[in-house]
Each structure stands twice: as structure tokens, then as C-alpha cells.
Amino acid sequence: GATVTATERSNKRSTGGFVDEMRAVAMKMHTKDQSKEGEKKTEGTPWPKWEPTIDGYLKFLVDSKHVYDTFDKILDHANFPEYAEFRNTGLERAGNLTKDLAWFKEEGHSIPEPLSPGIDYSLYIEELSKKDPQAFICHFYNTYFAHTAGGRMIGRKVSAKILNGKELEFYKWDGDLPQLLQNVRDKLNKVAQDWTRDEKNHCLEETEKSFKFNSEILHLILA
Numbered sequence: 001g002a003t004v005t006a007t008e009r010s011n012k013r014s015t016g017g018f019v020d021e022m023r024a025v026a027m028k029m030h031t032k033d034q035s036k037e038g039e040k041k042t043e044g045t046p047w048p049k050w051e052p053t054i055d056g057y058l059k060f061l062v063d064s065k066h067v068y069d070t071f072d073k074i075l076d077h078a079n080f081p082e083y084a085e086f087r088n089t090g091l092e093r094a095g096n097l098t099k100d101l102a103w104f105k106e107e108g109h110s111i112p113e114p115l116s117p118g119i120d121y122s123l124y125i126e127e128l129s130k131k132d133p134q135a136f137i138c139h140f141y142n143t144y145f146a147h148t149a150g151g152r153m154i155g156r157k158v159s160a161k162i163l164n165g166k167e168l169e170f171y172k173w174d175g176d177l178p179q180l181l182q183n184v185r186d187k188l189n190k191v192a193q194d195w196t197r198d199e200k201n202h203c204l205e206e207t208e209k210s211f212k213f214n215s216e217i218l219h220l221i222l223a
């Protein structure tokens, strides 16, 4: 229901707003090996057993940068005024990824071109952003927040296995990450206050697509 109880609010995860619903839907979309809140069956290799390669990881970083560049462009352009709320949140990743790719290059690796997972996702959100702000904002939330949660765990694990534990810039934020995330949750709650129940449901229903595209990009790590 729409009523948030005192117990739910005292849970540190609860914001008392629409983000709680976005997170609940996203957590159920995980496979059971990814999160204990996950409800989907694992297909293929469970993530704790992933064997990353540098080539695969570079593909993942390049496609991620392509997608984060697209988000920056969409938010700058702001076809819908609410997009402007999500500019310069401190969660931007494209600049840090540029530094990481430069580092790999210095180390003697050649940097690949973006592949279809990143290209297709970028085209998809670009088109969506022009006509469907609720669905677009679902992708914004899932992509940026996934990276700060599971994405960081994956980064640590991959680094321990193939990069001697080097911490990439992709996993560093200027300032206090929990506070940056909270600021964005507040903005999401504020923007969603103007949405009808149907528009909110439409936003939540887009979560599945966000998982599909983002999972394909993550799986480049194994390519």
C-alpha cells in the first residue's frame, strides 16, 4: 500500500517515498546468487564463479562509458524539465572511466570500440528519453544505483583476480557516496510526487528492461 509505517521508515533503506518502490522492484529482479533479496533463477554462471579476463573487463568498461556518456548528454539536453534535477549529482561516471581507460592504455592494452550491448542500450535510452520520462528515469535510477551496489562488489572482485587489487576511478566518487545517493533519492522522490499512480507503475514496469540491458553489459566481463 501507499502508507509507509514507522517501522519501514526507521529502516535505514527507507526514504518514505517512491524510491522505496523502485528499489523493492529492482531487488526482486536480482537472481538468488546476486542478492538474498533476489527472486529470479540464476541462468548461466552464478556471479561468484565468474572468471573475468582483462579483455572482457575492458569491453565492459568501454560499453559502460558509452552508456554513461549518453546519460550525460540526455540530462544536459533535458527534453523534459525534470531531467535537469539529475545533472551534476556527483554520480556521473564518464569522466572517471576516461581516466581508467587512459591507464589501461598506458599499461599497453588496446582499448576496444563499444559493442552492441552498450550501443543498443544507448540508442534505447536516447529514444525513450524523448517521449517517456517515467521510463527513462527508471533507467537512470537502476543504472547509477546498481553501479554503487553490486557494481562495486564486482569491481573489487575482478580487481583482486586480474588487476592486483588496483582500485579504478570508476569506483571512486568525490565526496561521501551515501550522501550523494541520498540527495538523488530525495530528488527522485520529489519528481515522482507529481506522477499519477499509472505513471509510477509505468516507471516500475521498466525495471525489467533496465536489468536486461545492464546485465548484458555486465556479462561483457566474461566475453
Ligand code: HEM
Binding pocket: 023, 026, 027, 030, 033, 034, 035, 047, 141, 142, 143, 145, 146, 149, 150, 151, 153, 154, 181, 210, 211, 214, 215, 218
Ligand atoms: C542493489 C548485487 C546486478 C540494480 C544490490 C545489492 C546487491 C546487489 C548485493 C544490495 C546492496 C545493499 O543493499 O547494500 C548485484 C550483483 C549483480 C547485480 C552481484 C550482478 C552480478 C544488478 C543489475 C541491476 C541492479 C543488472 C540493474 C540495472 C540494483 C539496484 C540496487 C541494487 C537498483 C539498489 C541500490 C540501492 O538501494 O542503493 N545489487 N546486483 N543490480 N542493484 Fe544489484
